[in-house]
Amino acid sequence: MKDNATGLTLVPHAVSMERRNGDLLMTSRTPLDPVVSNTGAWLDKWARETPSNIFLAERSGGGWREMGYAEVRDAVRAIASSLAARGMDASTPIVIMSGNSLDHALLSLGAQYAGVPTVPLAEQYSLITEAHDRLVYVLNKVRPAMAFVDDASRYGAAISRPELEGVEIVASLTDDAPVKVTPFAELLRGDDSVDLVGVHAKVGPETLAKILFTSGSSSDPKGVLTTQKMMCANQAQIASVLPFLKERPPRIMDWLPWNHVFGGSHNTLMMLAHGGSLYIDNGKPTSSGFQHTIRNVIDRPGTLSFNVPVGFAMLVHEMETNMALRKAYFGDLDMLFYAGASLPQEVWTRLEEMAIEIRGKLPLMISSWGMTETAPATLMVHEPIGRSGVIGVPLPGTEIKLTPDNEMRCELRVKGPNIMTGYWGDAEKSAAAFDEEGFLVTGDAVRFVNPDDPDRGLIFDGRVSExxxxxxxxxxxxxxxxxxxxxxxxxxxxxxxxxxxxxxxxxxxxxxxxxxxxxxxxxxxxxxxxxxxxxxxxxxxxxxxxxxxxxxxxxxxxxxxxxxxxxxxxxxxxxxxxxxxxxxxxxxxxxxxxxxxxxxxxxx
Known part of the structure; x- marks a missing residue:
């Protein structure tokens, strides 16, 4: 249905509730969209149907390096054949040690096309010597067959680690490399001797696509086994309740890091699933990086905007005096999405006021709940709510178990096709992650917006462990x-x-x-x-x-x-x-x- 406030086609919240053994079970009444078998199905589809539409772009010199769907598909297939020719498969992970870049995206998609898992890491693990203990932990845990950096000189200390001895190092820029490296261009040449059709045909829903390491706030990071099914099902779940995404290709200018599930899976794959365009923002919400974001948003504004609350607060502050940014940002904006923490209400309100001023109507302003272990979206707001703090209702195909306490606060546990099966190389922690009914134990607490009307959704209420x-x-x-x-x-x-x-x-x-x-x-x-x-x-x-x-x-x-x-x-x-x-x-x-x-x- 068309929403009057935003003009977008939306599906209103509609949930079913059941009581069992003192718990509340909550599911969506919205049917789940069809789920593709792997991410390559999306790439093949858009390369056929909209070959020249821009898929990936990054700033290069004074302009933008832009690649259409057909060009990306050619590059991805070449990389996939190069990996297959090396004998790489689900047992030979690729560690990606540098941040977001076009080559990073191509390698990740090429690996997925060939059924080879990637392990994207926070770039500070490599760039900050004091953080090398995290890098060493992951390298010893996954034993990669290949490691990628965008600049061999800048990441020289990291790629010189003894833990990478004997591992093929691939770099986009190879000048002044302290160790032997393979130019990324070599992967792009491909290998015609490989039966790529046969290789790709083996990539199915259960194929491991990524190992995403959690931040490890209370213990060593855990490597979440992220399958093709988890990622593909999650995009189908989102599309089921936000049908406007299917009506025109979305576009984002995004800085969120790809070692984290929000930027690397949720946002990136949303563009791929819907034939959209991902412009890589080389800025971030820091004192030194935000000026790059301002320039980028003015150059290539999006139809969707994803950010963390501090990023939105910085945008609002800048737009108070920067009318060019305000006009560019809101000019074609359909949806504004925050995650990571609750958005301050005064920031929410000011965003609404500026949107009305520029567009004459509101974008859809929403949030969701998810974890690395849930690929990530499991609860989502998908109707206008007019306030911050709400994380929504279960997405189609998921089942939510709520265990109430004495203040109507509930511990949250989840099931669904987007939920992981376990952690890399850790059977004990994998088993402990689920309860006796197979629900993922999240450690998070929620409460109802209105206990008498569950369709209004849930509010995040902290970590039980805290x-x-x-x-x-x-x-x-x-x-x-x-x-x-x-x-x-x-x-x-x-x-x-x-x-x-x-x-x-x-x-x-x-x-x-x-x-x-x-x-x-x-x-x-x-x-x-x-x-x-x-x-x-x-x-x-x-x-x-x-x-x-x-x-x-x-x-x-x-x-x-x-x-x-x-x-x-x-x-x-x-x-x-x-x-x-x-x-x-x-x-x-x-x-x-x-x-x-x-x-x-x-x-x-």
Whole structure:
């Protein structure tokens, strides 16, 4: 049906509910679209039907290097034959050690066409020497047959690791390579001796396509076995409830990293599934990278926009004064999609206001819930809701199990064709990931928007594993309390960490916004702005006064001079805080937080 507010063809939320043994089982009443057998089926289809339509593009010099579907298919088939000629198959993974690029995309699709799994890694694992322990862990875990980087010189330290001895190194740029490398152009030459039709015919739904490593916030990263069925079913699930995607080829300008399932599977394959265009944004939402994003969006704006909340906040801030960006961004925008965390409501509202100003109507503004283990979308909003924080209803083909607690908060478990079968080389963790009924144990909690109307969907309510008990035995729902604290401290802080495990009171680590500290922010010599400290104290007092019990009352806080450290794994590759690592690494500051005599302590 056509939605009046957005003008898009949408399927309204419609779910079925069943009670069983105290649990709630929730499914979609929307039929699932047909599922193709592998990603190559999409590429072959669009190469035949729309051969000249742009599929992949990246900035090159002063312009764009753009490749149409037929050209991409030729390159993919050449790469697939080169891999097959080397005897590569599902048992010979390819580690991709550099970030998003056109060659990265071609290699990934070529490997999928030949049935060879790829292992895309966060580029900081290779570029930051202090993060090489993560790189070494993965290399020892998967034992790759090939490793790819876009620049052999820039990634020289990583490709020189002894763990890669005897592994074929492929690079787009080979100048000043510290080790022997194969030029990427050699893979593009292909091998005519290979029966590629026969090779590709063996690639089916159960063929391993990727090994995606989780961020490992509480333990070593786990390699999620991502099959062709998981990825192809997930795009069919999404298309079932967002039929407007099938009405015209979508277009995105996207920076989200391909080592993460959001950018690398969800967004990239959505373009491929619908004959769309993926423009690779060489920027990102950082102080140094965002100027590239501004230029790129003005050059090649999308019909869909995917981002994390901090990225949308930066866009809104820039568009307040940059009318060229505002007009380009909203001019042809059908959908705006956020994930990774809840979008602040003031950012949501301002995006709506700007869209109305430029287009005269709203884009569809939505979010979803998923994990690396779920390929990823499992719950999704697919109707206008007018507010942030909702993660939607089950997608077609999935089954959701909700175990309620005493506050209508539910633990979330899931089944479906998009759910993994296990982890690479780890039978014990694979078995532990599922309950006795075969549901994936997610560790996440949700609650109903309206308990009397399940069609309105669910709200994310934190990680069950992040909850803790105070000394009194009172459970603290840390995820929900963090969101409440961020809302209370809106505009004053960058992020917060809830503390208090086995303590008598709840405390708060506060990360201020950049520029709010004077002096060396890597030491205790930084000076806290007095007005900032006073404003934080006043807002926390108001929050504590309204709290209904000790589980919701923050009584103390400390402002941290040093920002979250990437090299020390305090920030995951998805950009979220690694709470356990922060509390462990900053144990001395945790003690100061509970020292009533410490002069830096904010008492509430």
């Amino acid at each position: 909850d803790f008990k105070l000394l009194t035995g009172t459970w603290v729902q840390a995820g929900r309390l963090r969101l409440e604290a961020l809302e209370q401290l809106r505009g004053l802080v960058q992020d917060v960490v809830i503390c208090g495990h086995d303590r008598g009171e709840i405390g708060l680590f506060i990360f201020p916004k950049p520029g709010q500290m004077d002096g060396d922010t890597t030491s205790e010599g930084a000076i806290i702005d007095g007005a900032l400290q006073s404003a934080i104290e006043n807002r926390l007092r108001s929050m504590a006064k309204a709290a209904t019990g000790s589980a919701k009352r923050i009584t103390r806080a400390i402002i941290l001079a040093e920002p979250p450290s990437l090299k020390d794994s305090e920030v995951t590759d998805k950009g979220s805080l690694n709470v356990r690592k922060i509390i462990t690494r900053r144990a001395d500051l945790l003690e100061r937080l509970y020292d009533n005599e410490d002069p830096a302590l904010i008492r509430v």
